[in-house]
Amino acid sequence: MAYDNPSLTVVTEEVPPGALRWRSPSNIALVKYWGKHGDQLPRNASVSFTLQNAATDTTLHYAPRRESVTGGVDVQLQLAGTPEPKFTARTQTYLKRLLPVYPFLRQLELRIETQNSFPHSAGIASSASGMSALALCLVSLEEQLFEPLPDRAAFLRKASYLARLGSGSACRSVYGGAAVWGQVPELSDSSGAYAVSIAEQLHPTFQSYHDDILLVSRSEKAVSSRAGHGLMDQNPYAPPRYAQANARSREILGVLQRGDTERFGQLLESEALTLHALMMSSQPSYTLIEPNTLHVINLLRQFRSETGHPIYFTLDAGPNVHLLYPEAVAEPTRRFIREHLLPYCEDRMYLADRVGTGPEQLEVNQTTPA
Ligand code: DP6
Numbered sequence: 001m002a003y004d005n006p007s008l009t010v011v012t013e014e015v016p017p018g019a020l021r022w023r024s025p026s027n028i029a030l031v032k033y034w035g036k037h038g039d040q041l042p043r044n045a046s047v048s049f050t051l052q053n054a055a056t057d058t059t060l061h062y063a064p065r066r067e068s069v070t071g072g073v074d075v076q077l078q079l080a081g082t083p084e085p086k087f088t089a090r091t092q093t094y095l096k097r098l099l100p101v102y103p104f105l106r107q108l109e110l111r112i113e114t115q116n117s118f119p120h121s122a123g124i125a126s127s128a129s130g131m132s133a134l135a136l137c138l139v140s141l142e143e144q145l146f147e148p149l150p151d152r153a154a155f156l157r158k159a160s161y162l163a164r165l166g167s168g169s170a171c172r173s174v175y176g177g178a179a180v181w182g183q184v185p186e187l188s189d190s191s192g193a194y195a196v197s198i199a200e201q202l203h204p205t206f207q208s209y210h211d212d213i214l215l216v217s218r219s220e221k222a223v224s225s226r227a228g229h230g231l232m233d234q235n236p237y238a239p240p241r242y243a244q245a246n247a248r249s250r251e252i253l254g255v256l257q258r259g260d261t262e263r264f265g266q267l268l269e270s271e272a273l274t275l276h277a278l279m280m281s282s283q284p285s286y287t288l289i290e291p292n293t294l295h296v297i298n299l300l301r302q303f304r305s306e307t308g309h310p311i312y313f314t315l316d317a318g319p320n321v322h323l324l325y326p327e328a329v330a331e332p333t334r335r336f337i338r339e340h341l342l343p344y345c346e347d348r349m350y351l352a353d354r355v356g357t358g359p360e361q362l363e364v365n366q367t368t369p370a
Pocket of ligand 1: 028029031032033034046127166167168169170225226229275316317
């Protein structure tokens, strides 16, 4: 691994206890990552918008560890103030995996406090925001205990690399605006090991783009993303799919630069439906979309053809529908959502979000920013 470093150990007596805190957003994939190999490497390039409001706020407390340091990593995790044995176990496994990069982790006692800005069980995946917030805390911890990284770009790249090892899509969340993960010929530093920012290349129309998330169902999904990625290995459509996604990642870069909302929408919707078609053509086959997902899609298509407004949908690995649209049509779109789409959402819930500015480091005792 590029970042492996056996010399990153501490003299425990010299480490004063401390804490670090980051707020990191979720992201919505425009071109989807679906299929992986090796050590969390993607089978194809993917492109996403970073969101603003859906985010995880994580504080990492650390202190020198007293007892033996031969075993795993000593970590406890609380989600919204409640101890979470399931997440603690997952985080332990993740941090153990990072030991070649950060051997000092086994010399510390770690306590993680984390909370999401979106309601608990909103049916919104929190792995991208959660893993990126934790990865950012870890790179800040490295800087606290050792040398600062050369610059902000090096800092974010390392955080992206570490976030990827926790959850693939999380590596794109460390940058504001938009990000690409996986190799794209036009981006010389792009890689499967970490994401790169394409915020500078976004046309102004896309910098202020909206993403309203319609919560069609808040129940936990039947098949996890991890299992879904695994099923791609046997999917007969996988090879052409990977080629398609790589071609689309290249194409969408130009679309995002030009501000071409129509081609953007065509790619966006085809990506969403292709993702779910891959699930349906897996063996065993499964479906995550629900009848109300299709009702929303049909109503949206009708509204678009009647008004000509460039509002398009995408889906992640679940039944909820993301509506992406430019600021110029925000007013009629919101009205349309309220009047026609909310009946198809569980408890009439939706989350208004937009392209965001990326993670921020917070003071440990600061109250959560709105
Ligand atoms: C459909 O990143 O959640 O949202 O790497 O196993 O944690 P793991 O999977 P995950 O998969 C996300 C899949 C997706 C598309 C995307 O975000 O690109």
